Amino acid sequence: MRFFSDNAARVHPAVLAAIAAADVADTGYDGDGWSRRLDAAFSALFGREAAVLWVSTGTAANALALASLCPPHGGILCHAQAHIQNDEAGAPEFFTHGAKLLLAGGPGAKLTPGCLSAAADAIGPGVHHVQPHAVSITNASEYGQSYTPAEVAAIAGWAQASGLGLHMDGARLANAIAHRGCTPAEITSGVDVLSFGFVKNGGMSAEAIVFFRPDLAAAARIRHKRAGHLLSKGRYLAAQLLAMLEGGLWLETARAANAAAQTLARAAAHRLVCPVEANALFLRVSPAEAAALRAAGFGFYDWMVPGEIRLVCSWDQDADGIARLADALAALP
Numbered sequence: 550m551r552f553f554s555d556n557a558a559r560v561h562p563a564v565l566a567a568i569a570a571a572d573v574a575d576t577g578y579d580g581d582g583w584s585r586r587l588d589a590a591f592s593a594l595f596g597r598e599a600a601v602l603w604v605s606t607g608t609a610a611n612a613l614a615l616a617s618l619c620p621p622h623g624g625i626l627c628h629a630q631a632h633i634q635n636d637e638a639g640a641p642e643f644f645t646h647g648a649k650l651l652l653a654g655g656p657g658a659k660l661t662p663g664c665l666s667a668a669a670d671a672i673g674p675g676v677h678h679v680q681p682h683a684v685s686i687t688n689a690s691e692y693g694q695s696y697t698p699a700e701v702a703a704i705a706g707w708a709q710a711s712g713l714g715l716h717m718d719g720a721r722l723a724n725a726i727a728h729r730g731c732t733p734a735e736i737t738s739g740v741d742v743l744s745f746g747f748v749k750n751g752g753m754s755a756e757a758i759v760f761f762r763p764d765l766a767a768a769a770r771i772r773h774k775r776a777g778h779l780l781s782k783g784r785y786l787a788a789q790l791l792a793m794l795e796g797g798l799w800l801e802t803a804r805a806a807n808a809a810a811q812t813l814a815r816a817a818a819h820r821l822v823c824p825v826e827a828n829a830l831f832l833r834v835s836p837a838e839a840a841a842l843r844a845a846g847f848g849f850y851d852w853m854v855p856g857e858i859r860l861v862c863s864w865d866q867d868a869d870g871i872a873r874l875a876d877a878l879a880a881l882p
Contacts, residue, residue: 550846550847550848550867550870550873550874551848552847552848552849552860552861552862552874553848553849553850553861554749554850554861555721555749555750555806555828555861555862555863555864556748556749557863558749558751558863558864558865559751559863559865560751560752560753561751561752561792561793561798561802561864561865563751563792563793563798564751564752564753564789564792564793565753566792567788567789567791567792568753568785568788568789570788571583571784571785571787571788572785575784577781577782577783578779578780578781578783579602579603579779579783579787581783581784581787582784583783583784583787583788583791584603584783584784584786584787586787586791587601587603587757587787587790587791588600588601590790590791590794590795591745591757591759591794594733594794595733595734595737595759595761596732596733596734597734597761598761598763599759599760599761600759600760600763600766601757601758601759601760601790602757602758602760602766602769602770602773603755603756603757603758603780603783603786603787603790604755604756604757604758604773604778604786605754605755605756605778605780605786606748606756607632607718607720607744607746607748607756608637608638608640609640609644609756609776609778610744610745610746610756610757610758611632611633611637611640611641611685611716611718611744612633612637612640612641612643612644612645613644613758613769613772613773613776613778614716614742614743614744614758614769615633615641615644615645615648615683615685615716615742616641616644616645616646616648616769616772617742617760617765617766617768617769617772618682618683618714618716618741618742618765619645619648619682619683619714620645620648620682621645621646621647621648622647622648622679623645623648623649623679623680623681623682623683624648624649624650624651624672624679624680624681624682624683625641625645625648625649625650625651625681625682625683625684625685625716626651626653626660626665626668626669626681626683626684626685626713627650627651627652627653627660627684627685627686628652628653628654628655628658628659628660628686628687628690628691629652629653629654630658630690630691630692630853631650631658631685631687631691631718632687632691632718632720633650633685633718634650634652635691635853644772644776648682649679651668651669651672651679651681652668653665653667653668654667654668657690657692657694657823658687658690658691658692658694659686659690659692659694659696659700660684660686660704661700661703661704662703662704662706662707665684665704665707665708665711666707669681669711681711681713682713682714683708683713683714683715683716684704684707684708684713684714684715684716685715685716685717685718686701686704686715686716686717686718687717687718687720688701688717688718688719688721688722688725688736689721689722689724689725689728689826689827689829692822692823692831693721693810693823693825693826693827693828693829693830693831694823694824694826694827695724695725695728695729695826695827696725696736697729697731697736698729698731698735698736698738701717701736701737701738701739701740702738702739704739705738705739705740706739708739709739714741714742715739715740715741715742716740716741716742716743716744717737717740717742717743717744718744719737719743719744719745719746720744720746720749721746721749721750721803721827721828721829722736722743722745722746723746723750723799723800723802723803724750724803724806724807724827724828725826725827726800726803727800727803727804727807728807728826728827737761740761741760741761741762741765742758742759742760742761742762742765743757743758743759743761744756744757744758744759745757745758745759747789747790747793747799749863750793750799750802750803750806750864751793751798751799751802751864751865752789752790752793753789754785754786754789755785755786755787755789755790757790802864803828803864805864805865805866806828806862806863806864806866807827807828807862809828809862809863809866809871810825810827810828810829810830810860810861810862811825812871812872812875813825813830813860813862813871813874813875813878814830815875816874816875816876816878816879817830817832817875817878817879817881819881820832820833820834820878820881821833822854822857828861828862828863829859829860829861829862830859830860831852831857831858831859831860832857832858832860832878833856833857834856834857834858834881835856838881839851839858842858842874842877842878845877847874847877849861860874
């Protein structure tokens with residue numbers, strides 16, 4: 550029973566059906582009928598004008614988004630545990646042609662205006678030091694913590710006052726929205742560029758970069774092509790995004806994954822590292838207890854902190870597997 554990552558989840562049948570329906574001759578690259586519908590679909594979802602690019606990976610989404618906000622000589626303020634710092638093999642630096650990630654702290658892998666001020670104030674002025682040009686936050690964070698709309702707005706206000714752009718890594722944004730019960734517009738207020746994840750949530754091979762500033766989108770389209778991410782049959786990616794959006798499927802699958810995580814959280818309340826605010830939970834266990842869980846057939850990752858493990862629930866998690874793991878976790882002393 551796999552609880553490693555929601556990346557390995559099945560593709561939702563509605564997405565597969567949409568891909569099959571797109572298997573007709575149409576204009577290549579992003580000129581097809583499906584791709585041309587994306588701007589309007591995402592604008593309606595977020596309640597403000599949006600320009601959208603599809604890409605095949607979250608790493609490409611983050612890196613291209615950040616390249617639109619930060620020049621090669623600039624810096625990007627992010628959490629020290631951020632995915633762009635620890636899990637993208639230098640892609641943000643590569644796509645920005647050399648921008649530096651400037652690391653900040655904060656509990657639950659979340660940033661605050663205070664954390665950002667402390668990190669920015671520690672950077673000396675002048676040509677000898679990389680100056681920040683953007684902020685990147687992750688919602689939900691690497692510890693599965695979701696920013697509230699008010700927290701996002703506070704960071705957006707700080708970034709704007711500091712003359713910095715704001716990027717949100719929303720690989721699990723659907724799970725954060727499902728947990729908070731807010732609207733997409735509320736939780737992205739003040740964000741300039743959003744990486745909106747779909748693969749973890751039932752998609753197959755499509756993620757979205759959502760530009761809330763049209764001036765950034767024009768240059769990003771050139772970077773998209775230059776980076777080798779302008780697929781010749783982009784309609785198959787666009788069709789996936791539309792299938793997830795239409796009828797609210799993206800939120801339905803996120804709620805299912807979150808509900809599974811909450812079932813496990815109730816069983817392991819005595820072992821939780823932090824509250825469960827998305828579809829992942831982090832537990833304190835000894836090496837012997839982790840080995841026993843694995844011997845019972847449960848797969849998961851050890852976390853970066855010794856004595857902690859991470860369990861991630863998917864939209865299609867087997868109910869019997871959830872129940873069995875819940876029983877095993879409840880039995881831990």
